[in-house]
Structures are given as C-alpha cells and as structure tokens.
Amino acid sequence: MINSLLPRGLVLALQRVDAVLLAVLSLLVFLGLATLYSASDANLEQVQRQIVHFSIGLVLIIIFSQISSKTLRQWSVWLYGIGVVLLILVLLVGVTKKGATRWLYIGMDIQPSEIMKLAVPMMVAYYFSEKPLPPRFIDIVIALVLVLVPMLLVMKQPDLGTSLLIATSGFFVIYLAGMSWWLIGGAVLFVGVASPLMYFFGMHEYQRKRIETLLDPESDLLGTGYHIYQSKIAIGSGGIDGKGWMRGDQAHLDFLPERHTDFIFAVFGEEFGFVGNIVLMGLYLFIIWRGLYLASKGEDTYARHLGGSLSVSFFFYLFVNTGMVSGLLPVVGVPLPLVSYGGTSVVTLMMTFGIIMGMRKRKRIYQRDS
C-alpha cells in the first residue's frame, strides 16, 4: 500500500535499507535522545539539534545503502589518497585548538582524521580484494603500512584516540581477511612483551608519568581522574533500577563533566540502573550481530571485509567508551556511539550503517533493473 503511494524509484531505494537493523537502531536512537534530554538538563534545543543529526544520518543511510561494493571499491584509493594528503596538509597548515592541530579551514573547520576512519578499512579491503587469500606475509606487511601511515599522521596531531580507532579499523580487515592465527598470536605476544620493555627501558620519566595517568586516572584526581571518579559514583549510585529518568543527582547537580557527550553512559547508568544497562547492551549486541550478519551476506570479498570491519569497529567504539566511563580502560575521547551528543559522530556512524547495508548481495530483481 505504501509502495503505491511512493515513486517507484524510492521504493526500490528503500528496499536496500535493512528494516531490522533500522528498527533496532531507531530504538537505540530513541533511548539516546531521552538520555540526552536528561543529561542536558531538559535542553530541548540540544535534543532538536541531535534529531537533525539523526535525520541527516537517515538520509545518508538511504543514500549509502544504494552504493554497491563495486562502486565503493573504486572510490577506495581516491578517498584514501585524498585523506592522506589532507592529513599532511593538517600537519603543515592545520588549525590548532587546545594544543592539538587536527583541523583544516575551508570556510569551516573540517577534521580529515574522521575521513580516515572510513578510508583506511576501505583501502585495506581494496588491497586484499586483489590478492590471494588467506593473505601472504608480504601482503600483510603492505596492508600494515597502509594502516600505519595515516595512524602515525594522526598520532602526530596529536590525537591518540582517533589514531587508535583508525588503526583498529584497518587491523580488523586484516584479521577478517584471514591473517594466520599464528601471526596474530605472535603479534599479541610481541606487544605483550615489548610494551613493558619499552616502558621500563625506552621511556623518559615524564612519558612514563603520562602512561601511568592514562592507565590509572584516579591517581590524578584533579585532572582526568576527577571525571572517572565522578562517573563511577554516578553509575554506582544508580543501583539496580536506577534513580529514574531526569533524577540523577550526579548529572543534574553538575558533578559529572562531559555528561552529554563522552560521559553520557554514566548518566544513563545513574538514571536507569543495571537493568537499563542490560537493555542497552542488548540493543548494541543486536546491532553488531546484524551488522556482521549483513557483512557475511556481502556481495563480494571487498563487501564482506568492509562491512565486517565497520561492524567490529562499531563494537570497538562502544567498548572503549563504556570501558572508559566505568573506569576499566584509560580515558580516550571516544563518544558512546549513537547516544552521545555530536553531529560528526552521529552522521558518520549512520553513514557507516548505510554502507554496511549497501554491501549486501543484490537481489535478482534489482540486478535486472540495473
């Protein structure tokens, strides 16, 4: 019935959108908006702006779900190449804010490292799509170089959090491409042994200090430790069933910093409690599962690798953020996906889901039409 009311082109376009994933995403978005409303002290304007972000994201889902893996694959090299050039430009003529040079000014400030979150897995997936699988050692080395170049450029800005996310999104492709378990085991072992050696013998005192605060934020209660301390109190005081929506003391009395952005998970935990957290994690798990499912139904190798990598990256954002806010992991500036306030984050994540949907194998009807 709806089909008859809409133009045929749009109907066909909507068929590319995965209804199941969209439904669960919508649930998460709804929950996120409610939490944001509370975290921003009933700031309706802010919630409205976030709704605009989601609307743009929805349009991008529809648009990007149309793009086939073949098309995207062709864009990979360009996007990656432009991205690297922009990153170099950032280092040369970038805009500096709060001691970090991450932006380029082109009428407005843009952050090229955001592009790389997508461009790197695309590039690595592109590289492996032309190579025999499982990848040979030399291909893995080349893929690593493709990952490490932008990662180091971003690290130099400095932006440790983003460089980490860029690197992992590339690593996930290498993993999914079939890098041998032995190599993976060896790499893990190497990092496990090298890090302490590096820490004890290869670092200056001040560098060690910085690592220590990163790993144990509560040793610095007046700096980052304050955030963690407050968010642990917020989550812990929420208890099993929470203090109720709009009734979190920690959040509403301004104790919790960054509460509508990176630390919104603490507001959610304080107000909805452990029960709420189970529901939230359930939603995330379902979204990740659906993403991986769609990836495994990918059109080709490129589609599978890219879709899989983006889905795992989504999990990784979630893990880093909740781990940080609950005091398990070091503090890195990563928002809680699709819940934290922020245009860039929301729009790029929605776009990502559009890409994941687009990677799915085309049905015959559609193939015939094209």
Next chain:
Amino acid sequence: MSDRPIKLERDEQHMFNVRVVVAGIIILFALLAILGRVYQLQVSQHEKYAELSRQHYQKRIPIPPNRGQIYDRNGVLLADSHTQYVLEVVRDNIGDENGDGKSSLADVDGLLDRLGKIIPLIDKDVRLFKTQVRRFKYQPIPIRGDLTEEEVATFAVNRPRFPGVTMEVRMERYYPLMETASHVIGYVGRIDARDLERVNKDEYIGTTHIGKSGIEAFHEARLHGKAGYHEIEVDAHGKKQSVLSEQEPIGGEELFLGLDINLQITAEQSLKGERGAIVAMDPTNGEVLALASVPTFDPNLFINGITQKDYTTLREDPSRPLFNRALQGTYPPGSTIKPMVGVAGLAEGVVTPGSRVYDPGFFRLSGQKHVFRCWNKRGHGSVDLKYSIQQSCDTYFYDLAYRMGVDRFSGFMRRFGFGDKTGIDLPGEASGLMPSKEWKEKRHKRSWFPGDTVNIGIGQGYWLATPLQLAHAVSIMANRGVRLKPHVLRGVRTARNEEESVLKPEPFPSIDTQDRFWNLTIQGMENVMRPGGTAKAAGAGAAYRIAGKTGTAQVFGLAGGKYNAGRIAKRLRDHALFVGFAPADDPKIAVAVIVENSSGSGGHTAAPIGRKVMDAYLLKQYGDHALKPEGAVAQQEAEQAAAAAVAADKKPEAAAEKTKQTKGKKARKGHD
C-alpha cells in the same frame, strides 16, 4: 575478484564466517565484561557509591547557637550577645590593589588606606589585623567591628570598590559592666586548636568564640547550646539548590548567678587603689554573693583577640590585674583562723570554755631558748578562749596548737576546708596548703618540728589559704559546722522550657560538735567587733550583730627587729585580713577580706571594708549607683557608677592617711 574460481570464493566465505564467529564470541565476552564491571559498581558496591553521591550533594551548614546570657541574682545583665556588623577581608580576594602588577601583601596597605577614608579604622584593630593577615591568606579576617548604622550604609554603597572586603553580621559577646566582676564572669575568646580538643567538634563548627575564663569557661557547656544545621543540596560548584532538612539551633542556657552585682561593685570599690580580694557568701546555701579581685580588667578586650600591647600592659602591671586573687591567691591566713582553731581545741578536749593560759607576752617550748612572741609584748595575763579571740592573744593559740599536735590540728582544719579546693564552679582555683608531718617530709625532706606546730596555731608558718577558703571556713563557723560547697551559679533558664531551676547546694560532711562550743567562739568573734576588740572601730554603730575576726599576715620576716610599715617597701608590708559574718544570731552573709601589703592592720584596713560589704548587703546600702535588672538601663547606670566611683576614690585614701600614725606602734608578730 569476479574472475576468481567459485570454489575459492566459497572457501573464502567459509573462512570469513569463521572469523566473524570468533570475533562475535570475543565481542560477546567483551560486552559481558563491561556488564560485569557495571554490575560491580551498581550492585556489589552500590552502597559505597550511593553514600559518596549523597555526601557530594548534601552539605551540612551549621548554624551556631546563640550563647546564653548571664545575669546576677536580681536579673542585672552581666554578659550579653549583640548583633554587630563586621568588616572582614580575605587577602586572596583583594587582587592587585596598589597596581604593581602583582597581588601581594603590599596590596593590603593600599586597601586599608582607601577603606580608612570612608570607614574610620581603629589603630588597635589595624595592628591586630596586620599580624593575622600575614598568616592567613584565605580566611576572612576582621578589620573593623561594631559598625554604626551610618557606616553600614556607607560601606553598602561603596562595596563594589572593595573586592575582598565583606560585611558580615555576627552575634558577639560583650560585657556591659566592663571591668566589674570580670574575674567571676570571665570572658570568651576566639576558639583555638587547644579548645577544639576538649569540645565536641561537630557542635562548634560554626562557633567562633568559646569561654576562656571564669563562669564563661566553667559553664561553657550550658552557655553554648546546641548547634543547628541546614542540610542543603548543592551542585558541583557549591551553589545551593534546595534545602533538604533543617534543624534549628537550641540557644544556650541563661545563667543566673548568686552574685549580687551591686554588692560586687561595693566590694570592688572599697578596694579601689589597693590590691586585694573580697569574697562574700550566703552561708545558708553556699551562694557566692560577691567575689572581688582588685585590680580588675576589661574582659571586652579579649573577645576578638587582645592586642600585643594591651596584653603586655596587663601582664606586666605589677598589680597583676589578670590574677584572680580571690581564687588563686594563697596567703598565710594569720589570726583569722583563731575562732576555727578554738572550736577545734574545744571539740578535741584540748581546752575547755573555762580553761586559762597565762600570757607573759611570749610562748616558750619547755627546754628551748626560742620564744614565740605574742603581738602584745607586755602580755595579756591570764586569758580564756573567748578573751583570746577578742584580743587575738597569740600565746593562747600557740599553747593550744602545741598541745593538740599537728596531726589533730591539721585534720580538724581540713574539715573547715583548708588545704583543699572548695569545688566552686570557677576554673583555676588554688588548693592552698594545710601543712602536715607527711607533707613537710615529702616537700622539704625535713622532719616536722614542734615549733612548726606552734606557728600554724596563729595561721602562720607553712599554712596558706585562699580568700575563698577563708570565706568558706567562716561560713562553716556561721553555720555552726554545716559545710556547703560554694557556688556561683544559682539557676538556669533553658531555651526550651523557659523554666528556672535553682541548683541545690551540695553539702559536705558537717563538723559535729556541741552547740555551746560554737556559741562560745562566736561570742568571742562578736566581742572582736565591740569595745575592747581588735575591730571595735569597724563594729561601732552597726544595725545588726556582727561576728568577726581580724588578721595580719606576715609577708616579710624581721628577725626580732621592729616592724615599721612606713619604712618598709610596700611590697613587703603585711597583708591585712578580716573574716566575719552577720547578723551573728541569724547569719545571712559571710565575708572574707584581704588587702595586700596594707598600710594598716587587719582591724584598721580590712575590718571596715568587711563592715561596708555587710552594710551594703544587709541594709541595701548600695549608694546611688545601684543597678537595676533592665539590660539597657543597667549599662547606662554602670557608666554612672563608674563616674561615681571616680568621685568616691578619694575617701578611702583619706581614711588610710589617718590610720598611718597608729600602725607604726604595733609590735611585729601575729598582732590583732
């Protein structure tokens, strides 16, 4: 990719699926780990974090209670709290005042210059301020108190010009009668670290002052009251959001002292220009009616921290105004204890009412050369106890004490309260000294000689007593042996039930002996005040019967030489003493007077003062300076009283002049 064989494609799909499943499992466990962590915070450690959260946003703001007022027995206000506006400076907030580009101590001077132009500053306060401001950077330090309404208005208009300066409303103690009774009332001062160790810190969070001496210190617990609090919800910036709960403070109790302030003023004025003490008690219940130690001081100086200069002045004054002579001064009691010694002799059967001793002018222990002289060198002849009290015959009491022995003697005197604190409700009381064999062996590592016993028989030797102990002992005489604990506090009114409850006098074991012994000694004391007695001048024309005893305490031992008050430095002159009670047949007041280094004897100097105090109390002869119970009026009249006191100043000096001629003739030892 599409040129790859299908078979490879299928293998690849399979491998991909395996990788996805492995990744899925890892993801599942990672999210479970997060949930586990959240479980730990929200379920296992929930209590801890819930408490931390509460502590965060709930703040208790203490509300200090109002300190209880102190009144005399007639309701005259002695200590009050008034609201006052105070200017305070927080050094850290004043910024760069003098424009040298940095914020430093030098900025304080610039600020004071400007502030002084609109609000007059007091040099004394400024000096105190400067010593404190150097030490404390973040604490508010008062620069000027007691602002007038005009000054409050002036500052309010100019407030923006003075960052770091705030105007606060404070309840502050003040003593409207200034120097009157300051040794009894005491004073409050800023709480210091040592004070905090002995009080409940929670109760004193908002309190700035605490009793430091006198009644203010002793009855601190009653006067302070119970602190209240606001429990407020605050945000992270400490800003108040809402009031969660409230507990009004309970004001301190109002104290009603047994003190009769008009009698106190009379007592203090009669010692004007001298150093000495007067203690007057109601023997029937132990209430202290007057407790004067002269000179006195203005307790108001201490409230906000006394300046170094004022303190030095008070401390280095040779008359030691801060020293509470009535409580802490220990003097040889001299002849004032003869009636008590008489009772002891009778009760112990050492003497009888009719037994006589021949006084040739001295007493000599058998087989020894040393003589103990009677003040009357020619001797009193054959004397009995009653006459010996009237004439203060030393020989009789040398003999009595010697025959009684030190053990029985000291034991009996202890029952009159000598050698022990009386237990009065004032801090810092001295216990005096009632010597004994054990004491001497321990203290002086020498054994007790019979001569020591002879000396204490006339209140000399090692015996030391406070004026309070003397008043206490003579009260026991007046009560015919019933001993009651002296106390200053008479009743209280609590903030809640508004009822006054009079505290019961605490009895000690009484001295139980025959009535006729008491009657005999008291008759002797009455004769002291009559013609032929040592205080006949002081007793003349009394409207009621007085029982008294004079005394002179030796400060300076002249080895057989002649005592001449005129030639000896004032510091070394004898103390003049008087104890007594009246009316003798129905005692209502017991008095002990001591005038240090007096120019006259006990009979000439101390006894008339005792009489004056008795007249004032029994005949209500307070003069025109009598204070009435209204607080405001009382203050006004106190000023008049002070003016009257200045006018009255000359009289006692003139009287002292008259007695000067006679005193030189007196013989040295234990006279009166």
